Amino acid sequence: MSDTKIIKSTCKSCHGTCGVLVTVENGQITRVEGNPDSLTRGTMCSKGQAAFQEVNNPNRLKYPLKRMGARGEGKWARISWDEALDMIGTKINEAKQQYGANSVVIGQGTGRGYDPFTIRLAGSIGTGNLMGPAHVCYLPRLLVFALMIGGRLFCDLHGWGGEYPKTIISWAKQMEVTNVDGEMGVWLLDTLEKTKNLVMVDPRSTRLSNRATQWLRVRPGTDAALALGMMNVIINEDLYDREFVTQWTYGFEKLRERVQEYPVKKVSEITWIPEEDIIKAARTFATEKPGCILIGEPLEAANNCIQTLRAILCLAAITGNIERPGSMMVWMPPAAGNLEAFGREVRLPEENRKNIIGGDKYKLCVLGRICHPETVFKQLKEGTSQVQAMHLQGTNPLLCYANTREVFDGLMNLPFLSVADLYMSPTAEYADIVLPVAHWLEMDAIWDDMAVFYIAAINKAVEPPGEAKPDSWIFNEIGRRVGPEHWFETMDDLWNHVLRKSGITFKEFQEKGYLACTGKDQVYYKYKTDYWKPGGGFRTKTGKIELYSTQLEGLGYDPLPYYLEPNESPYSTPELAKEYPLILSAGGRFPYFFHSQYRQLPWLRKLHPYPIVQIHPETAGNLGISEGDWVWIETPRGRIKQKAELLPTLDPRVTICQPHWWYPERPGPDHGLWEANANVLTASDLPFDPAIGASTFRALICKIYKAEEGE
Numbered sequence: 001m002s003d004t005k006i007i008k009s010t011c012k013s014c015h016g017t018c019g020v021l022v023t024v025e026n027g028q029i030t031r032v033e034g035n036p037d038s039l040t041r042g043t044m045c046s047k048g049q050a051a052f053q054e055v056n057n058p059n060r061l062k063y064p065l066k067r068m069g070a071r072g073e074g075k076w077a078r079i080s081w082d083e084a085l086d087m088i089g090t091k092i093n094e095a096k097q098q099y100g101a102n103s104v105v106i107g108q109g110t111g112r113g114y115d116p117f118t119i120r121l122a123g124s125i126g127t128g129n130l131m132g133p134a135h136v137c138y139l140p141r142l143l144v145f146a147l148m149i150g151g152r153l154f155c156d157l158h159g160w161g162g163e164y165p166k167t168i169i170s171w172a173k174q175m176e177v178t179n180v181d182g183e184m185g186v187w188l189l190d191t192l193e194k195t196k197n198l199v200m201v202d203p204r205s206t207r208l209s210n211r212a213t214q215w216l217r218v219r220p221g222t223d224a225a226l227a228l229g230m231m232n233v234i235i236n237e238d239l240y241d242r243e244f245v246t247q248w249t250y251g252f253e254k255l256r257e258r259v260q261e262y263p264v265k266k267v268s269e270i271t272w273i274p275e276e277d278i279i280k281a282a283r284t285f286a287t288e289k290p291g292c293i294l295i296g297e298p299l300e301a302a303n304n305c306i307q308t309l310r311a312i313l314c315l316a317a318i319t320g321n322i323e324r325p326g327s328m329m330v331w332m333p334p335a336a337g338n339l340e341a342f343g344r345e346v347r348l349p350e351e352n353r354k355n356i357i358g359g360d361k362y363k364l365c366v367l368g369r370i371c372h373p374e375t376v377f378k379q380l381k382e383g384t385s386q387v388q389a390m391h392l393q394g395t396n397p398l399l400c401y402a403n404t405r406e407v408f409d410g411l412m413n414l415p416f417l418s419v420a421d422l423y424m425s426p427t428a429e430y431a432d433i434v435l436p437v438a439h440w441l442e443m444d445a446i447w448d449d450m451a452v453f454y455i456a457a458i459n460k461a462v463e464p465p466g467e468a469k470p471d472s473w474i475f476n477e478i479g480r481r482v483g484p485e486h487w488f489e490t491m492d493d494l495w496n497h498v499l500r501k502s503g504i505t506f507k508e509f510q511e512k513g514y515l516a517c518t519g520k521d522q523v524y525y526k527y528k529t530d531y532w533k534p535g536g537g538f539r540t541k542t543g544k545i546e547l548y549s550t551q552l553e554g555l556g557y558d559p560l561p562y563y564l565e566p567n568e569s570p571y572s573t574p575e576l577a578k579e580y581p582l583i584l585s586a587g588g589r590f591p592y593f594f595h596s597q598y599r600q601l602p603w604l605r606k607l608h609p610y611p612i613v614q615i616h617p618e619t620a621g622n623l624g625i626s627e628g629d630w631v632w633i634e635t636p637r638g639r640i641k642q643k644a645e646l647l648p649t650l651d652p653r654v655t656i657c658q659p660h661w662w663y664p665e666r667p668g669p670d671h672g673l674w675e676a677n678a679n680v681l682t683a684s685d686l687p688f689d690p691a692i693g694a695s696t697f698r699a700l701i702c703k704i705y706k707a708e709e710g711e
């Protein structure tokens with residue numbers, strides 16, 4: 001007789017938090033589908049549906065391993081968890097004693113509910129050197145929101161205040177493909193039924209373009225100019241929200257002066273968008289209200305990311321699209337609070353926070369509590385680094401940071417490296433200790449969504465393979481060895497501690513599924529109440545939305561947004577552009593993978609077996625390239641090979657390749673990363689964003705040519 005169970009859980013195959021139902025038949029997962037009774041209303045993407053192919057994947061790591069041969073030689077010995085964890089704990093404690101706490105780096109990848117754990121672990125060691133890709137992904141947004149508003153903004157796609165957005169700008173974002181950063185695809189698609197205008201800003205057409213009322217095909221890396229040009233129109237045509245601006249913003253007159261430097265004609269020349277389209281989009285956003293702007297990651301992987309985001313947020317602010325129903329909102333958390341507090345309740349010594357690697361130059365890194373990864377690897381490579389021990393969890397720096405060669409050279413100089421992952425990734429191949437991690441289908445946990453307004457339960461469907469353990473357990477066990485006063489006897493103690501404000505236990509929470517603050521519990525126009533400040537106002541120094549940022553000014557940065565030409569372009573490096581004539585966005589997202597993940601999953605790999613570079617048919621024709629040809633993409637740093645896809649909606653001068661590619665099926669230690677990974681093309685010797693140190697992935701230059709047979 002078959003034994004069938006349905007487990008309610010939450011997907012974390014990206015950081016989207018989709019509610020799921022997992023069917024388990026005779027101990028095997030046979031199906032993962034959306035849960036109609038969850039906040040994501042039964043929807044899922046391909047990555048989540050294929051997630052159960054991770055569970056029995058023969059390539060999963062099953063036991064803790066210790067390196068026996070030279071780095072990357074592939075010689076490993078199975079060891080016990082105690083031995084592995086004791087070794088990691090000892091190396092961290094020794095480094096801390098001999099070289100100070102900041103000689104330890106704790107690293108993570110994208111937010112998967114364990115951000116609070118990496119923050120807490122770093123805090124309990126006392127190191128400020130928390131490392132992740134956050135400086136090119138999401139943290140710039142959070143910091144800009146904090147600098148200007150004092151809270152974290154999201155598009156109000158919910159209608160809880162009685163109105164939906166009349167105009168949505170989707171700026172460098174593909175929410176229809178993947179649910180990320182707290183604004184879920186299902187919420188957008190449902191909201192679009194009620195939205196009059198959808199303005200897309202993207203160098204290429206996407207699935208959502210069909211529903212757009214206007215598409216601005218922007219030259220990669222010029223988005224700040226576009227936002228400033230739109231504000232030029234809105235301010236000069238007197239279309240801004242005078243009452244809101246006067247009462248609730250700071251520095252408007254200075255912003256008015258700044259945008260005069262960006263007349264539409266000039267902006268059109270910079271962005272390659274026709275003047276009339278810029279004017280139309282500006283008028284639409286200013287007059288068809290309420291409106292909101294979905295902001296995507298490509299804006300952050302650029303040499304001017306902070307000011308680009310500042311310009312976009314100024315656009316929302318001067319049109320009064322903040323905190324009103326259907327605009328951009330700071331959501332209130334559920335009564336239980338968020339997991340975030342769990343990380344931050346361990347105080348980091350101020351001295352160590354200030355002295356993080358790269359923080360002297362990229363001062364917003366200090367504010368955001370992350371070190372600057374490119375500086376970490378450069379110093380390691382050059383032999384000038386203070387770093388003695390690095391623990392990485394759920395991250396693959398050889399694929400994901402700029403300039404793979406430098407990351408590799410840095411890793412090879414690192415005295416001690418431990419990596420926790422599901423698979424033997426190219427980075428894990430070079431570690432001293434490798435720890436096997438349980439998949440989300442194999443663990444009990446609390447998942448803190450990015451939208452802030454809910455926390456959700458991850459409930460175990462099956463046991464992990466071998467001795468694999470949940471991330472949270474691994475953090476707790478390392479924590480118990482390096483800062484025991486901050487960690488817990490049991491995982492139930494830990495989760496109950498997280499939930500203590502809610503009045504329910506972890507077990508009760510698991511049954512409930514999620515805790516949320518939705519509907520009438522959310523408060524709009526909070527700045528008119530005492531919520532942030534007695535008597536009203538925003539949580540900033542001036543109590544207003546800082547169009548002119550007093551904090552940036554205090555740190556020595558330009559307090560007003562401006563445009564900066566990409567480091568490499570036909571305009572900034574015209575000589576180099578003769579050899580590398582195409583503009584390259586080295587990071588185009590595709591539906592089946594999340595960064596360097598999921599190349600192991602049969603369903604997804606069948607749908608997308610190779611890396612793809614998109615080229616305009618005319619450009620391809622001139623280069624003798626046909627659809628499906630293998631081509632080399634070359635920049636001054638190196639070259640990689642991907643398959644050509646001809647995309648007629650691209651500008652013929654622009655090309656978009658896929659990031660983070662490797663071939664898990666190929667032999668280690670490299671698994672094809674030097675052949676396919678776009679970060680072979682990216683740079684760590686070009687100027688980073690001056691405030692946060694973001695590297696440029698989305699606006700480089702390259703040449704493309706057909707690969708010869710057998711190359």
Ligand code: SF4
Binds near residue numbers: 016047
């Ligand atoms: S969008 Fe993210 S969370 Fe949702 S199903 Fe896909 S991978 Fe899972």
